[in-house]
Amino acid sequence: MQFELYPIKFKPILKEKIWGGQKLNTLLNKDSKAENVGESWEISDVEGDTSIVINGGLKGKSLKELLELFKGDLIGEKNYKTFGNKFPLLIKFIDAKEDLSIQLHPNDELAAKRHNSFGKTEMWYVMQADEGSNLIVGFNQKVTPETYLNHLEDKTLTKILNFDKVKEGDTYFIEVGRVHAIGAGVMLAEIQQTSDITYRVYDWDRVDDNGNERDLHNDLAIDAIDFNMEDDFRISYSKTKNQSNKMVSCPYFTTNFIPINGTVQKQNDKDSFIIYMCVDGEVEISTDLFSEIIKKGETLLVPAIIKTYQITAKNAKLLEVYV
Secondary structure (H helix, E strand, C coil), X not given: CCCCCCXXXXXXXXXXXXXXXXXXXXXXXXXXXXXXXXXXXXXXEECCEECEECCCCCCCCEHHHHHHHHCHHHHCHHHHHHHCCCCCEEEEEEEECCCCCEEECCCHHHHHHHXXXXXXXXXXXXXXXXXXXXXXXXXXXXXXXXXXXXXXXXXXXXXXXXXXXXXXXXXXXXXXXXXXXXXXXXXXXXXXXXXCCCEEEECCCCECCCCXXXXXXXXXXXXXXXXXXXXXXXXXXXXXXXXXXXXXXXXXXXXXXXXXXXXXXXXXXCCXXXXXXXXXXXXXXXXXXXXXXXXXXXXXXECCCCCEEXXXXXXXXXXXXXX
16 A cells, blocks of 8 residues: 555545634634634535545545545544545534524435435533533423424424533543534534534524524424433543543444553554544654644544554643544
């Protein structure tokens, strides 16, 4: 093979959003000239938004090209059998200067049938939150489809939604079918299935510069909402230094929290790529032949074929993600 695999960094894909702000630039050192920077897609295989390598000998190649070149060596043999030349996760940082629309995502079955896409199970890790900021997750009472539709019609949907005040480190697991929204003043890391399918049900009656409201998807959404979900979306996790602390484990991804001070030897026995999102500080990830530094707001992919490496940092925090 012409190239050897090594820990890979990708060029962030920055997305202007009506609700975005400047924290991705000011707090995470992104480089966007846009006024409303809402999202930084760190690793993406969404059609039309494929990540490009920015370090090492593979610089300039797309994630799609890497999959075609390296197959299971990149993402793991089992993952390659399942997903083929489609990377299974979409990794983002998000800054909400204003409230996002109230929305939900379809499950795999509905997404495949309607959109030829994966569903969109996701999780959030709050990196920064202004005083009083909140997330909307689920309902604050038992809700039937009839009750939901009545509130939607009357524009009183917020009366039945659950608002949680949040702070740095708060973590939420957002399953398909759960109504949710990121509130104004929250910056977070998001890990999700590779999908850009969102059903928007309410957008606070706001309009764009031309006076147009954004499209809503209530006809599609009513069949996708799970009205019987438990309120089990808040994630408790340990914060033991220099080890992987389990946060979320589901069929689509596992995410661990690693607070690091010193050097940690890592052994990959997962038959999967491993992604590191630096959510605080700065870390160096090293193999025998290659090392790469990632700072707060940066992301690195360690290919599945790399079985041993080390992470060195002084008081940093990482999210560790694999399938």
